[in-house]
Amino acid sequence: MRPLLDLLKERKLIRWVVAYLPVASLSAFLILACSEPPSWRDAVAAGWPYSLDAAAVEATGGIVVSTDRYASSVGADVLKAGGNAIDAAVATAFALAVVNPEAGNVGGGGFMVIRLADGTTAALDFRERAPGAASRDMYLDETGELTDASRVGHRAVGVPGSVAGLWEAHGRFGALPWSSLLAPAIKLAEGFEVRERQAKSLLHYAEDLAQYPHTAEIFLPGGEPPAVGDTLVQADLARTLRRIQQQGRDGFYTGETARLVAEEMERHGGLITEQDLASYEAAWREPVEFSYRNHKIIGMAPTSSGGLTLAAMLKILEGYELSEMAWHSPAMIHLLAEAWKRAYADRNEYLGDPDFVDNTRVQLVSSEYGAERRASISLERATPSTEVAPGLGPYEAEQNTTHLSVVDPAGNAVSMTTTINSFYGIKAVVGGAGFILNNEMEDFSAKPGTANMFGLVQGEANAIAPGKRMLSAMTPTIVTRPDGSLFFVVGSPGGATIITNVSQNIMNMVDYRMNVVESVHAPRLHHQHLPDRIDYERGALDSATIAALEAMGHTLRERHSEQSLYPFIGDIQAIMVLPDGTRVGVSDPRRGGAAVGYHRQ
Ligand code: DON
DSSP states (O other): OHHHHHHHHTTHHHHHHHHHHHHHHHHHHHHHHHHSOOGGGGGSOTTOSSOTTOOOEEESSOEEEESOHHHHHHHHHHHHTTOOHHHHHHHHHHHHHHHOTTTOOSSSEEEEEEEOTTSOEEEEEEOOBOOTTOOTTTTBOTTSOBOSTTTSSGGGOOBOOHHHHHHHHHHHHOOSOHHHHHHHHHHHHTOEEOOHHHHHHHHHTHHHHTTSHHHHHHHSGGGSOOOTTOEEOOHHHHHHHHHHHHHTTHHHHSHHHHHHHHHHHHHHTOOOOHHHHHTOOOEEEOOEEEEETTEEEEEOOTTBSHHHHHHHHHHHHTTSOGGGSOTTOHHHHHHHHHHHHHHHHHHHHHOOOTTTSOTTSSOTTSHHHHHHHHTTOOSSSOOOHHHHSOOOOOOOOOOEEEEEEEEOTTOOEEEEEEEEESTTTTSOBOTTTOOBOOOGGGGSBSSTTSBOTTOOBOOGGGBOOTTOBOOBOOOOEEEEOTTSOEEEEEOOOOTTHHHHHHHHHHHHHHTSOOOHHHHHHSOOEEOOSSSOOEEEOTTSSOHHHHHHHHHTTOOEEEOOOTTSSSOSSOOOEEEEEOTTSOEEEEEOTTTTOEEEEOOOO
């Protein structure tokens, strides 16, 4: 006590306090400010299953992120061997066709968005096409009612585009020899050790896969799905891949593979002929490019609706200061739902295959569009979807698609999503060729104005016609910073939820300054105009937020099915590039993929 009294007497303490208090309080403030988690974290419930602080994979060299560790490793090895991002994407995609048969494919199609280190961009459409014998009402019965033939059985199969797409991308941008990019996939097809990812998926779908003997022979050897540690051999697929390795595109679209596909179709009443295959072409499109809060978004053009619908959503939302609103607050979610609803209404009405439809009737990428759509949004009340556009329908889907992202050491980037639509497509492999066929015809409006399996109520623009491509929601996307540097590469499966999922990741990173782990791991929401409902992942919203949104007129539903293999929304594969060039890769914990990268030597 004595020294303190002395200090007081001499007024030393007062002088000390006056001198140091500002410094001390500033330091205390800084410590508090730095240790305080960002406010958006408060909106993530304590029980949320995915850690916002999970470790990411960092690389100063190349990096590949996909839904499967085998496939990502194949891609990373290609980069290490001097391949560029396009080479790595090609090799990873072929590997996914082997180790991720639920979605990876040569029997499906997809989209690739490319941004080279010098800023050149490109977008490749290798979406499946309707066979020549397809017709507008081919899935209606005599009474005009929809049948399930657009998703079940061989009439549901669209002419595959994946091999043509990978061949085309490699032909224009690849650096390593084509054959070297097939070699790892062939090796995996000759036999790979089953990991938990494959065992779980094959067990879940065993009953469906058992329907077709050729499929069962491969994926249920001895009548059972393989267990972890077993070797899965896909000898027919290895032979198909070897034909593609040796003959390129022709190894799939002509000769033996084409003959096997045509025979499979004849055996099961499918429509695809050797002529359909021979005439398939991938198509380069102008990428959809637009700005969002001074960042440039490079997205996929139709036949995917991904880029234009993403633009529509973000152009509406750009007019609100989201960063000043608490993340996942009722006010913020209300605006997302209103924007998504309007963007989806326009997508469903106007978009379709650009070879058949003029997709520029509404300028979805323009700020004027955003302003016009915003004008009908009330800040207090939900606009019923019936007042945004007519029609209603159910939706629940078992579907599958897969995304991969690559950044190579030079800074070239690829964002690519491919699909066979449902998990394991129609569940049938092509006899003798060993690959699973898609059920992509389901993505057309088989009966315009009626919901498809994603609940999407689409219009005439997406009606079936011979040779036409079905509209997609796949949204492979690349984002650059205001200074023009590469910011992040992103994409996901998830049917209609893909576009809202990608839009949330862009808002998370641009408006809420999340890092890429936080952005991918954070809970997700969805609205697609019809049904008129906000879906939320289990644990994403608390009861007060739900009640506040209901009071505004929204309907909400927890989107979680215990029966589903993957009950949460989407499977983002993302890479963020830090300003110092470090690549940070995150594979969505919702399905179990992996980022694989390496450091510069
Ligand atoms: O192209 C489309 O929009 C759909 N075929 C995508 C399906 C899908 O993402 C399913 N994934 N879980």
